[in-house]
Amino acid sequence: MPELRKDPIVSRWVIISTERAKRPINIFSAAERAMPEADNSFCPFDAGNETDTPHEVLSYRAEGAGPQGTNWTLRVVPNKFPALMIEGELGRRADGIYDKMNGIGAHEVIIETQKHNEQLADLPEERFQDVLWAYRDRIIDLKKDTRFRYILIFKNHGLGAGASLDHSHSQLIALPIIPKSVAEELLGSKNYYEYKERCIYCDIVSQEIDEQTRVVSENEDFIAMCPYAPRFPFETWVLPKHHRSHYEDCTRSELKNLTSLFQRTLHRLNKALDYPPYNFMLHTSPVSMTTLPYYHWHIEITPRITRVAGFERGSGFYINPTAPEVSAQFLKELGLP
């Protein structure tokens, strides 16, 4: 059983998931470290290989198609090597001065396409929207489980961004804790709200729309912008223009506007940076909380174009060689079809 353990000093929860390692001690030799991941000819996410994934928890299929078979456009399945286990009690307990609990959670994979080489950014717009809709569907389903406090949704695209399979997919982890980065945002935005009685993200959106120096693009409901203090070159955020605390409260019409802005932002990054590896993560409110006046969901996209970071890892302190005004201007002025 994996464990969730808490660092007692900074209150960071970590999953100790030894079952995932292929060997008792998961050591890569120097030679293995230098090599890219082996190119597997068999892909469990390809159409026709449905029986090689765990049983699907959600799928979108053409109207009239039966529930079995290959006639799907999107599937959500449990991760075959989950970092957390879905069955069991949390079992919160002390371990001397430390805290731990059982590694309970859901770990799912959103398979975004049947085709092995089709990338998320290149999907037809309606199918890109399906992916965003699937995130919403899964959050709504999983929030019924009261053991979970947070649903983390993210994508690792490309080997350099930590993807272990080529086939386009995103991941979902339902957690009995709130991840540290989100907990920090909740605390920071709550403090601001107590002081100003305004949502800090709403204030950011408002200042950015006024200044226009860090805006990449906008439509009626959403804005894509490079944040004021970005950790990474070309870091880009997508935020709702109007106050919304929970992603799963998006309407169809909002998701349609999110799709066009988000997908075009990926096109811009691909064009500007020559199809970089990237990560994105949905930052949304804990499912255990009702509508919050101070927190505002958003998506953070971080291309991986600089070489491996060194001290940033230990210090939480970043040196960024590209000003957000420069990257926003560059992305904005790209000619897109």
Add this chain to the structure above:
Amino acid sequence: MPELRKDPIVSRWVIISTERAKRPINIFSAAERAMPEADNSFCPFDAGNETDTPHEVLSYRAEGAGPQGTNWTLRVVPNKFPALMIEGELGRRADGIYDKMNGIGAHEVIIETQKHNEQLADLPEERFQDVLWAYRDRIIDLKKDTRFRYILIFKNHGLGAGASLDHSHSQLIALPIIPKSVAEELLGSKNYYEYKERCIYCDIVSQEIDEQTRVVSENEDFIAMCPYAPRFPFETWVLPKHHRSHYEDCTRSELKNLTSLFQRTLHRLNKALDYPPYNFMLHTSPVSMTTLPYYHWHIEITPRITRVAGFERGSGFYINPTAPEVSAQFLKELGLP
């Protein structure tokens, strides 16, 4: 002039240092990203190339040797491409709802050896101790500058850990702010102290010595251990056994004991993990604060043996496939000469 900018939500300071980029937009093409750093035949840190570094701020030389020439064993020089500038005022100011200041700070390189291929772990013990002593010397000198709040000392070893030059060196950055990770540790340990009236690190050391399951080795003054909730496989911390808040208060005899434990810990990691890339960072109290009853300096060593992390970057949430009890046991039982 580089800028220090603050993320208004989570209070993270970032250096926007556009001068460091070789091109206005520091983009690596896909081909460049895949290639290791070019192997430069010329190394400015080699003996004989002293004039190719900025003027040294500290050096250790054989007794009787003149101040010039190649007769040194350790040199500290300003970074030729500093992320921060030493001259100027902080100029703290608002930028709408945001905060920024001038990118004032010191950025120095500790050249640990004359020899291009000699690694820190392989130095004779007295010379390893010199490196630790140089950290102390530089902190004591730089803390006289009241613009600085924190002296960050770290090492990136190997390309996979972000080192851009092969020649063995560590880095120092003097900052007018406290890095986020240290600020979090200060806050967490202060909260604990207010509640318990004990230092949390002292409590950790005490529990670890009792339990012995995560201890790698110890001597009179120091302990090397794998922390209870490690982010990375084989993450290892070195801590003073007795309460010490500031690294620069180390005595000669303490640094001697630190040397033997720290260097052997690097030997263990090298032997266990086949000479992995690694980072270490000294976590010590802000130079602007006097002796603290609640904070305890320590060194965090993080080998880079897993493939590039994905979502950890955005979530502050880590999945670690190796339990610290397993890595500590493995490191402890290695036969060292």
